[in-house]
Amino acid sequence: MAFPCIRGHHIHDGILNSESIVLDLGGHKGEFSSIISNQYHCTCHVIEAMPALYASIPKTQNIHTYHYAASDKDGMMSFHLSSNPESNSLIRTNDAFTSTIEVPTISIPSFLHIYGIPRIDALKMDIEGAEIAVFRGMSDELLKSIKQITVEFHDFIPEMNMEQDVLDIISRMKSLGFACIVFSRKTHFDVLFLNTTCIGFWDIVLARTIKYIHGFQRILRRLFN
Numbered sequence: 001m002a003f004p005c006i007r008g009h010h011i012h013d014g015i016l017n018s019e020s021i022v023l024d025l026g027g028h029k030g031e032f033s034s035i036i037s038n039q040y041h042c043t044c045h046v047i048e049a050m051p052a053l054y055a056s057i058p059k060t061q062n063i064h065t066y067h068y069a070a071s072d073k074d075g076m077m078s079f080h081l082s083s084n085p086e087s088n089s090l091i092r093t094n095d096a097f098t099s100t101i102e103v104p105t106i107s108i109p110s111f112l113h114i115y116g117i118p119r120i121d122a123l124k125m126d127i128e129g130a131e132i133a134v135f136r137g138m139s140d141e142l143l144k145s146i147k148q149i150t151v152e153f154h155d156f157i158p159e160m161n162m163e164q165d166v167l168d169i170i171s172r173m174k175s176l177g178f179a180c181i182v183f184s185r186k187t188h189f190d191v192l193f194l195n196t197t198c199i200g201f202w203d204i205v206l207a208r209t210i211k212y213i214h215g216f217q218r219i220l221r222r223l224f225n
Contacts, residue, residue, distance in 0.1 A: 003192070003210050007032040009124055009150040010183045010192045010210075012203065016040040021119055023047070023108070025070040025134065026126035030057035036122075037062045045117060049079050049103045050088050066115075070127055071105040072137030079103040089128035091160060107137040123149045129157070132165045135172075144176050147195050153188035179204045183211050 003010050009032065016022075020042035024033045027046035037044050043062050048054040049069035057065045069079055069090055081088050081099045090105075111117070123146050125131045131151055135143075143149075153166045166188050170180050177196050181204075184190040194204055 003207050005183070005190070006035050007126075008152060008190060009126070010181070010190060010207075011036075011122065011124075011150050012148050012192070012194060012199065012207065013040065014203065015147055015199065016042055016122065018042060020121040021045070021117065022122045022124065023111075023117075023120045024124050025131075026124075026128070027057055027065070028053055028126070030063060030065070032124060032126075033063050034058060042121075045115070047106075047111070049090075050081070051101075051103075053088075066106075066111070067104065068106040068111070069103045069130065070108065070111075070125075070134050071130055072107055072133040074106050074110050075104070076102050077105045087128060089130070090133075091129040108134060109138065109142060120146045122147060124151075125149070126152045129154045129160050129162065132162055132169070135169050140172075140176055143173070143178075144195070144197070147198050149173075149178075149193040151188075151191045151193070153191060156187040156189050179207075181207045181211055 002013060004013055018041040022036055022042050022044045024044055024046045027033060027048040030046055033044035033046050036042060046057055046063060046065045047068050047070050048057060054065060054067045059065055069077060077090055078100050079088065079090055081101065083098055125134060131153060154160050155163045155166045173193050174180060178193040179196055181192045182188055194207065
């Protein structure tokens with residue numbers, strides 16, 4: 001058991017197996033889900049808004065793909081495209097975006113209902129600021145049913161003005177019984193929430209220990225480089 005970092009997201013792999021259901025929000029080209037599926041043989045449901053990226057995701061027996069932008073409501077929204085395909089976003093922060101398209105949006109409760117997905121064991125979010133809306137669109141009961149959530153929050157982008165929103169979400173998650181491990185150094189671009197009702201105390205201690213080991217390694221690299 002360990003806490004590997006996969007495509008910038010730390011996860012608790014000790015609770016992933018062939019019965020696990022993973023929801024991958026912001027799937028890009030499917031890299032995260034491909035690694036998870038290959039290593040742990042779990043079922044991955046991948047949501048990606050950018051049509052070209054969505055079309056490039058490999059579809060296998062265990063990887064299912066959906067063309068949506070995850071949000072807090074269902075409908076259509078403007079999706080802003082960047083020259084960097086990993087920066088496409090529902091939130092327009094500056095003039096660096098090259099064009100805008102309309103994409104279908106979906107909330108997580110609607111997604112689970114429409115596609116008959118019984119639960120989420122692991123939730124990964126890398127959706128360029130829309131993670132705030134996704135959290136707001138999920139009930140406390142739904143969040144408490146998830147074993148782990150790994151999130152790239154975008155408070156490192158000043159124009160998004162989401163520092164307080166991120167702190168509010170962290171406070172909410174702690175009140176729901178989640179341990180919050182921030183693997184990133186100054187902002188919250190690599191956060192792992194572990195549900196303490198189904199993950200043991202010593203697993204959480206190990207996660208925090210690994211966090212500090214990584215921090216010590218960063219210090220050593222700066223000193224010797």
